[in-house]
Amino acid sequence: MIAIIDYKAGNLHSVEKALKFINVNAVVTDDPELILNADGVVLPGVGAFSDCIASLRHEKLDRVVLKTIDKATPFLGICLGYQMLFEHSEEHAGNGGTVKGLGVFKGGVRRISGDTGLKVPHIGWSRLIIERPSPLLAGLPDEPFVYFVHSYY
Numbered sequence: 001m002i003a004i005i006d007y008k009a010g011n012l013h014s015v016e017k018a019l020k021f022i023n024v025n026a027v028v029t030d031d032p033e034l035i036l037n038a039d040g041v042v043l044p045g046v047g048a049f050s051d052c053i054a055s056l057r058h059e060k061l062d063r064v065v066l067k068t069i070d071k072a073t074p075f076l077g078i079c080l081g082y083q084m085l086f087e088h089s090e091e092h093a094g095n096g097g098t099v100k101g102l103g104v105f106k107g108g109v110r111r112i113s114g115d116t117g118l119k120v121p122h123i124g125w126s127r128l129i130i131e132r133p134s135p136l137l138a139g140l141p142d143e144p145f146v147y148f149v150h151s152y153y
Helices: 010-022 032-036 049-056 061-069
Strands: 001-007 025-030 040-043 075-077 087-091 105-109 122-128 144-149
Touching: 001 010, 001 032, 010 025, 010 040, 025 032, 040 061, 049 061, 049 087, 061 075
Parallel strands: 001 025, 001 040, 040 075, 087 105
Antiparallel strands: 122 144
16 A cells, blocks of 8 residues: 555645556555555645645654655655655745755755746756666656656756
């Protein structure tokens, strides 16, 4: 069973529908024991970093995420769910500061600069350059097109 972490934010039911479409047993839950005993865990996310990390902490699921990762349970952070795994984010920090993340990965999430020549927010299909093999990308063609909607990296 795959646990989709319900921290009262994010695109929970879109992820649940996608997993069920491919015949994966998935459940949206905020139950720490269910999450900790799952075969795999998904942390989805849509919205603002500061709001989502605050909600995750308010629901006391930040500790559950860290315990799940420490147990080496397969874990997938999607969009903002991935970003929250970093040490910090510039999003909604104010005055050039940062909002603290979970610290699983070193570094932070930064706003895409207008100096890059990219339109911000970056919305649309772009080629994905795969730098090293990953089981998550198995079966995809070289440099597949994927859809992006983001202003941060």
